[in-house]
Every structure is written in C-alpha cells, then in structure tokens.
Amino acid sequence: MDQAMIEKITEIVVSKLNDQPEEKTSSQEGVKVWDYNSEKPNVTQVSNGSRQAEEAEGKAKISTFHTPEKQIDNKETKAPKQQPDKEVWDDLKQLTNKTPARIGVGRAGPRPKTNTWLQFRYDHAAAVDAVFGKVDESLLEDLDLFTVKTKVTDKESYIRRPDYGRRLSDEAKKEIEGRCRHAPQVQIIVSDGLSSKAIDENLEDVYLSLQQSLKSLGLDVGTPFFIEKGRVAIMDDVGEMLKPEVIVLLVGERPGLVSAESMSAYLCYKPRLDTIESDRMVVSNIHRGGIPPVEAGAYLGSVIEKILDYEASGVELVKKEG
Amino acid sequence: MDHNKKEEILSAGIDIGTSTTKLVISKFSLMNTAGGTHMPRIEIIDKEVIHKSPIFRTPLASGNEIDMPEVEKLVLSQYEEAGVQSSDIKTGAVIITGETATKSNAEEMINHLSAHAGDFLVATAGPDLESIIAARGSGAYDYSKKTNKTIANIDIGGGTANIAVYRYGELLGTCTLHIGGKLIEMKAGMIDYIAPSVKKMAKQLGAPVQEGDRFEEATVKPLTDYMAGTIAAMLKNQLNESEPLLLGHQPGWEYPIDVMMFSGGVSECIYHEANCEATDMYDDIGVLLAKSLTEHPDLANWEWIEPTETVRATVLGAGTQTTEISGATIQVDEDTLPLRNLPVYRIPFDGGFDEQLVRLPQLIEEAVEIYDPAKEGQNFALYLADLPLLGFKQMQSLADTLVTAVRKKPKQQPAVIVLERDLAKSLGQAIRIQHPDQQAVCIDQIYVEHGDYLDIGKVLQSGVVPVVIKTLTFH
Numbered sequence: 001m002d003q004a005m006i007e008k009i010t011e012i013v014v015s016k017l018n019d020q021p022e023e024k025t026s027s028q029e030g031v032k033v034w035d036y037n038s039e040k041p042n043v044t045q046v047s048n049g050s051r052q053a054e055e056a057e058g059k060a061k062i063s064t065f066h067t068p069e070k071q072i073d074n075k076e077t078k079a080p081k082q083q084p085d086k087e088v089w090d091d092l093k094q095l096t097n098k099t100p101a102r103i104g105v106g107r108a109g110p111r112p113k114t115n116t117w118l119q120f121r122y123d124h125a126a127a128v129d130a131v132f133g134k135v136d137e138s139l140l141e142d143l144d145l146f147t148v149k150t151k152v153t154d155k156e157s158y159i160r161r162p163d164y165g166r167r168l169s170d171e172a173k174k175e176i177e178g179r180c181r182h183a184p185q186v187q188i189i190v191s192d193g194l195s196s197k198a199i200d201e202n203l204e205d206v207y208l209s210l211q212q213s214l215k216s217l218g219l220d221v222g223t224p225f226f227i228e229k230g231r232v233a234i235m236d237d238v239g240e241m242l243k244p245e246v247i248v249l250l251v252g253e254r255p256g257l258v259s260a261e262s263m264s265a266y267l268c269y270k271p272r273l274d275t276i277e278s279d280r281m282v283v284s285n286i287h288r289g290g291i292p293p294v295e296a297g298a299y300l301g302s303v304i305e306k307i308l309d310y311e312a313s314g315v316e317l318v319k320k321e322g
Numbered sequence: 323m324d325h326n327k328k329e330e331i332l333s334a335g336i337d338i339g340t341s342t343t344k345l346v347i348s349k350f351s352l353m354n355t356a357g358g359t360h361m362p363r364i365e366i367i368d369k370e371v372i373h374k375s376p377i378f379r380t381p382l383a384s385g386n387e388i389d390m391p392e393v394e395k396l397v398l399s400q401y402e403e404a405g406v407q408s409s410d411i412k413t414g415a416v417i418i419t420g421e422t423a424t425k426s427n428a429e430e431m432i433n434h435l436s437a438h439a440g441d442f443l444v445a446t447a448g449p450d451l452e453s454i455i456a457a458r459g460s461g462a463y464d465y466s467k468k469t470n471k472t473i474a475n476i477d478i479g480g481g482t483a484n485i486a487v488y489r490y491g492e493l494l495g496t497c498t499l500h501i502g503g504k505l506i507e508m509k510a511g512m513i514d515y516i517a518p519s520v521k522k523m524a525k526q527l528g529a530p531v532q533e534g535d536r537f538e539e540a541t542v543k544p545l546t547d548y549m550a551g552t553i554a555a556m557l558k559n560q561l562n563e564s565e566p567l568l569l570g571h572q573p574g575w576e577y578p579i580d581v582m583m584f585s586g587g588v589s590e591c592i593y594h595e596a597n598c599e600a601t602d603m604y605d606d607i608g609v610l611l612a613k614s615l616t617e618h619p620d621l622a623n624w625e626w627i628e629p630t631e632t633v634r635a636t637v638l639g640a641g642t643q644t645t646e647i648s649g650a651t652i653q654v655d656e657d658t659l660p661l662r663n664l665p666v667y668r669i670p671f672d673g674g675f676d677e678q679l680v681r682l683p684q685l686i687e688e689a690v691e692i693y694d695p696a697k698e699g700q701n702f703a704l705y706l707a708d709l710p711l712l713g714f715k716q717m718q719s720l721a722d723t724l725v726t727a728v729r730k731k732p733k734q735q736p737a738v739i740v741l742e743r744d745l746a747k748s749l750g751q752a753i754r755i756q757h758p759d760q761q762a763v764c765i766d767q768i769y770v771e772h773g774d775y776l777d778i779g780k781v782l783q784s785g786v787v788p789v790v791i792k793t794l795t796f797h
Contacts, residue, residue: 090490091470094470094490204713204714205713205714208714208715209714209717209748209751212714212751212752212755213751215755216751216754216755264359281358281359282359283359283360283361284359284360285359285360288711291360291361291744292711292712292743292744292745292748293711293713293714294712294713294714294717294745294748295361295651295744295745295746295747295748296361297714297748298651298747298748298751299361299651299747301751302651302747
C-alpha cells in the first residue's frame with residue numbers, strides 16, 4: 001500500500017470520526033443498526049433501556065505524534081484469534097502464510113473486524129512514530145558513536161527538503177575532521193533516516209556483527225559515527241571529507257504497514273560528490289521479520305570484501321564481475 | 323553468486339530394485355533468485371534429465387546376493403553412454419529398494435556404489451524413504467503442492483508397494499505392503515516361487531495355491547484381488563495389525579485421501595496396458611495384479627490420476643528430488659566436506675534460549691551416548707530448531723557454548739551445526755573468531771527431524787552446499 005492510499009484512508013477515518021458525534025446518541029450502550037442496502041445509508045438507533053449516559057467529553061482524537069514507545073510485540077498480536085473449522089482453516093492458512101498482507105481477515109458487514117481495524121491503526125501509528133521519533137541516545141553511547149547533524153534543523157524541513165539531509169552541517173564537518181581517522185578502507189556511518197525505530201531495533205546486532213565480520217576479514221575500519229536526519233546521499237559528503245574506499249551507511253527505511261522498523265545498508269565504492277546513483281548498492285529489509293540483523297551484519301562483510309576486490313560497487317560492480 | 327549467472331551441476335539417480343535396475347542422469351541449474359537488494363537465495367531453477375537408461379534386470383549372483391561387479395559395470399557403461407565421468411556427478415542418490423534391500427550384501431553394495439559412482443552420491447534405503455522418493459518422482463508431491471487435494475502415491479514394484487500421502491506438499495504418512503509383481507513367479511507355466519508373506523495370506527484365505535502348481539488365473543486372481551482390497555483398506559486407514567501383507571508400521575494419515583496415482587513397474591500395466599500384453603515378460607503376477615487393481619470396486623471410490631512417470635518414478639525421485647540446497651550465507655571449513663551419513667540430533671529452543679543454552683553441554687553429552695556409545699568417533703549433526711531471533715551477544719554465547727561442549731567429545735571432530743533460520747553465517751563467524759582452531763560446518767535453511775540422516779556435499783561455485791536428507795537408512 002502506498003503512502004497516498006494510506007493518507008487517503010486516514011483522511012476518511014478521521015472525517016468519519018469527526019462526523020460521528022453529530023448523530024447524537026443519548027445512550028452509550030445503544031447499538032447502531034446501519035442499513036447498507038439503501039442508497040443513502042441510514043442509521044437506526046436501538047436503545048437498550050432508559051439509562052441515560054453522560055455525553056462523552058470530547059471525541060476520539062488523533063494525538064500528536066510523539067507517543068512513547070510501546071512494549072508491544074505487534075507480530076504476536078497479528079496471529080488470528082478465531083479459528084474456523086479445521087479443513088477450511090488449513091486451506092486459508094496456506095494462502096495467508098504466503099504473505100504478510102492483510103488477507104483472509106474476515107469482515108463485519110462491509111467493514112473490517114474490530115481487531116483488524118485496530119491492528120491497522122496501530123501499524124499506521126507505529127509507522128508515523130518511526131518517522132517522527134528520535135533514536136535512543138544510550139544505544140549510540142553503548143556503541144561508541146558520536147552524533148553529528150545534517151543541514152536539517154527540524155523534522156518538518158527534513159521531509160520538505162531532502163537536499164538538506166544530503167549535506168553535513170558546518171559544525172558536523174568540523175567535528176568529523178577532528179575525531180575521525182582519515183582514509184580508512186571501510187567507513188561505517190549510521191543515520192536514522194525515515195525510521196528511528198529501525199535503528200533502535202536493529203543497529204546493535206547489525207553493527208556488532210558487521211564489525212566482527214570486518215575484523216575476521218582483516219579490513220581496516222575507520223571511526224564510525226551517527227548522523228542525525230540524514231539521507232542516503234549523505235555518504236557522498238562524508239566520502240569527500242574522509243576519503244575511505246568503501247562507505248557502508250546503516251539507515252532507517254521509510255516505514256510501511258508491515259514493518260516500521262526495517263533498516264537498509266547502503267554501500268558505495270569511493271562515494272564522492274560526483275557519485276551517480278547507479279554506483280550505490282543496498283541490502284534492504286533488515287529486521288526481525290526480514291533478514292535477521294546478525295546475519296545481515298555477517299553478510300555485509302562479504303559484500304564489502306567483494307567491492308574492495310573489484311574496486312567497484314552497484315551497476316559498475318555487476319559489469320566488472322561479467 | 324552473481325546475479326543472473328547460472329551454475330550447472332550433474333546429478334545421478336540409481337535405483338536397484340527387486341526386479342529391475344535403472345539409472346538417470348540430470349542437469350540442475352542453480353541461480354540466485356533473490357532480488358538485487360536482498361541477500362542471495364540460491365535455488366535449483368531447472369532440472370533436465372539428460373540420460374535415461376533402459377530398464378535392466380537386476381543382476382543377482384545367487385538367490386541371496388546382488389552381483390556387485392555386474393551392477394557397477396552396468397552403471398559405468400551408462401555413464402559412458404551419457405558421456406559423463408564419475409567425478410562429474412556432484413549430487414544424487416543411489417537407492418536400493420524392495421526385496422533387494424534385504425539381500426545379504428545390500429549395504430556393502432550401496433556404499434560401494436556411492437563411493438565410486440560420483441563425487442557426492444548418497445546411499446539411501448528403507449521403505450519409508452522409498453515411498454517418499456517414489457512419490458516425488460511420480461509427480462504426486464508436485465500435484466499436492468498445486469491443488470488442495472490429499473494425494474496418495476502407490477508405487478508397486480517387484481517386491482513391495484510403497485505408499486506416501488501428501489497434502490500441500492507436506493508428507494502426511496507412509497506405508498509399505500508386501501504387494502508386488504514378483505511375489506509369485508512362474509517358470510514354463512508352473513508356479514515356481516511364492517513369497518512367505520503371500521503363502522501366509524493364501525493360507526488365511528484358504529486359497530489352494532502352491533509352488534509347483536500349474537499357473538491358472540482362476541486360482542491366483544483371488545490372491546491379487548485380496549492385495550487390491552488391502553490397498554483400499556490401507557487408504558482408508560483400516561488395516562489390521564495382523565494383516566499378513568503389512569510390512570512395518572500401520573498407516574496413520576489424518577486427512578481422507580482424495581486422489582491416488584500408481585507408479586512403479588506394475589503401474590505401467592495399469593495405465594499402458596498395451597505395453598504389458600506379453601504376460602511372460604517378467605513371468606510373474608504383475609499383469610494380473612494390475613488387472614485386479616483396475617477392477618476392484620473399492621478402489622473406484624477415489625479419483626485416479628496418471629503419474630508423470632510410471633516405472634521410472636523412484637529412479638527419477640532419487641536423481642532429481644533428493645538434493646536440497648543450503649542457504650547462501652553459510653560458513654564451512656571446506657576440507658571437512660563431504661560428510662556422509664550424519665545422524666541428526668535435534669535441540670529445540672522453544673522452551674527459552676537461556677534455559678536451553680545452559681543445558682546444551684549435557685544434551686551434547688547425551689547425543690554422544692546415543693550415536694557414539696563405543697566412542698569410535700561417529701560424528702553427528704546438531705540441529706538447532708525453533709531458534710528465536712538471536713541478537714549479536716546471544717550469538718556469541720551460543721557459539722562459545724557449542725564449541726566448548728563439542729570439544730568434550732572423545733575425538734576431535736568438525737562441529738556440524740544445522741539451523742532452520744538464516745543465521746548460519748553469523749554463527750560460523752562467531753565460532754571462527756572465538757575458536758579459530760575449531761573446524762566447523764554451519765549451514766542453514768534446512769528442515770530435518772530428529773533421527774534423520776544427513777549428507778552434506780562439497781561447496782559449489784555458488785557458495786552453497788548440496789544436502790541430502792534421509793528419513794531412515796538401514797534398519
């Protein structure tokens with residue numbers, strides 16, 4: 001599902017929620033019966049008694065985005081709760097097992113069931129949180145990564161001005177100059193990109209496993225650091241300054257409704273300001289439901305080794321391999 | 323492996339059955355099927371049979387022995403005809419089936435062939451495995467993956483009938499019966515041989531059939547009719563434990579069977595009657611048995627479909643369906659391969675990672691007790707099942723615990739670790755860093771069960787290893 005569709009659906013949901021109180025209900029325990037067959041849907045209120053409830057204060061409101069991180073494993077809650085009879089269920093399961101898409105979830109009238117609906121809202125909210133959240137600083141401290149910024153000042157401009165996310169701020173350049181080793185074989189950089197959650201969830205395992213892999217290959221690794229609000233091409237700016245042979249950028253992917261915590265590793269041989277996109281390569285979909293993070297780290301080591309062997313990356317590498 | 327690049331390997335299948343021996347050579351194409359942004363996933367994308375041998379009579383030296391030099395000569399002559407060398411054969415299986423598996427030199431035979439007829443040719447035997455391989459070769463397995471029907475493949479050869487039931491590509495069960503063409507043999511119109519199981523059955527039926535009698539359809543047909551009825555009862559899960567034709571365990575599939583297909587020598591006479599008109603070709607009851615099966619009213623209750631292979635189902639299964647490919651990101655010490663006949667010791671992690679990690683040394687000690695009680699150095703594969711998603715630190719402690727425990731074994735051996743989840747490279751890497759002197763074979767994306775046997779071939783160009791899983795060998 002693409003972003004536009006999500007936005008459209010959200011819009012419809014919000015307008016529905018806003019509309020509701022106008023059909024004033026006098027009893028909270030009443031049940032609304034919708035007549036879907038007539039052209040103009042019409043609602044009958046079935047009251048279940050005389051008890052008058054107080055009018056609800058306010059209405060359901062979409063909160064502002066900074067909700068605290070929840071300790072809910074939404075993969076677990078996705079398991080279907082009701083099981084129809086075995087035979088039918090088995091057949092359906094064969095199909096649903098093939099995709100994380102929301103198929104075979106049933107319906108109530110023309111709407112999704114409440115659980116499906118809530119799950120959808122939850123996943124959507126998680127995606128939004130991932131974009132607007134911040135990476136846990138203690139994680140960066142643990143991994144010994146110092147933080148620098150791009151030319152972006154706030155999230156709004158990060159989204160509106162992708163070009164700002166591709167260049168380091170002047171302070172950042174100074175700090176990198178002062179703290180990083182020049183011209184290593186491999187430079188690791190990390191950025192939150194469009195999902196801070198992806199970094200929180202996967203960085204430790206990918207990063208440590210990658211370091212271990214590079215060590216066992218005997219490669220020389222530069223001083224790694226974290227770039228706040230960066231985009232993929234930020235590696236060009238870093239490459240221009242530090243002149244490493246290979247840069248690997250671990251960055252949060254644009255979140256979706258299947259996973260809001262997916263991370264990518266972008267790799268490039270000698271990225272400089274004149275690097276073209278076809279020279280970049282990526283290992284994407286690194287998260288608990290995709291490529292296992294530790295395995296991704298180990299695999300990245302062998303990709304870097306290959307890039308160094310062929311002195312090329314991306315399409316150029318494919319050409320050289322023949 | 324590089325994108326869009328194909329690797330081709332040769333695979334051989336050899337089936338030494340009760341009455342016939344055959345061989346196929348096929349060419350597998352391996353390719354990375356994952357998208358450019360994913361970790362590689364090497365799969366067999368094409369299997370092409372490049373040589374099918376004629377159907378030979380199985381060379382027997384005496385009633386109780388297989389003529390080993392003759393079988394080997396036969397195999398090598400077929401290689402020559404196909405223009406391949408033994409050393410070109412990178413994977414495949416030799417299977418010894420039916421009554422032949424009970425011959426006194428069966429095990430020696432099959433091990434000899436597996437060592438001499440290819441780089442990595444796996445020795446297989448056992449009625450369950452025979453059923454599975456036949457169902458894969460006949461097309462029953464593929465059919466079950468394409469439809470939502472439960473299918474039984476009934477492979478009837480000279481000595482045994484091997485049944486395997488599949489649903490959605492999943493094996494629901496197997497069963498083996500003493501039903502086959504060569505259980506009664508004729509010579510010059512006289513009954514020359516009756517297998518002990520059939521004698522017992524004839525006695526129960528009160529059928530007056532004896533060796534030395536003149537062969538008459540009227541007297542023998544009741545016996546083959548009974549065999550057909552037994553197959554019907556077996557399909558319905560209604561077989562008695564005392565059934566004289568039952569070999570091994572009772573059937574026990576939990577779904578009713580929708581469709582069935584026959585493979586094996588006798589099936590040729592079911593689907594292609596014309597090929598079988600010469601009753602005396604094998605001088606046995608194969609033709610009569612086929613007739614009984616076609617006519618039996620109980621068997622008409624199921625939908626019959628034709629297999630893609632009849633008489634060559636098992637050999638095709640052995641040659642094209644036994645090889646699996648490991649995950650592409652693995653870590654192996656190449657000089658330890660190939661490894662043959664490793665029993666699988668399953669260590670489940672569903673009870674919690676930390677708890678099981680503590681128990682690991684003890685479990686490995688138990689495995690040594692089971693598989694190497696005489697401390698002769700029989701290695702085994704540790705299958706870590708239901709592993710949760712491990713983080714880096716957990717992976718380090720798992721690697722350390724494993725190596726420490728494996729080193730307590732009486733003989734120093736490569737640690738063979740098989741995983742379901744795609745984690746082998748990181749585990750292998752952790753072992754290599756922590757214990758550089760420990761040889762290890764870490765492979766993943768292989769699904770095995772406790773008690774299975776495993777053969778692991780040499781690393782292919784694509785960086786994967788061929789793996790053959792055997793549910794049971796000699797028993």
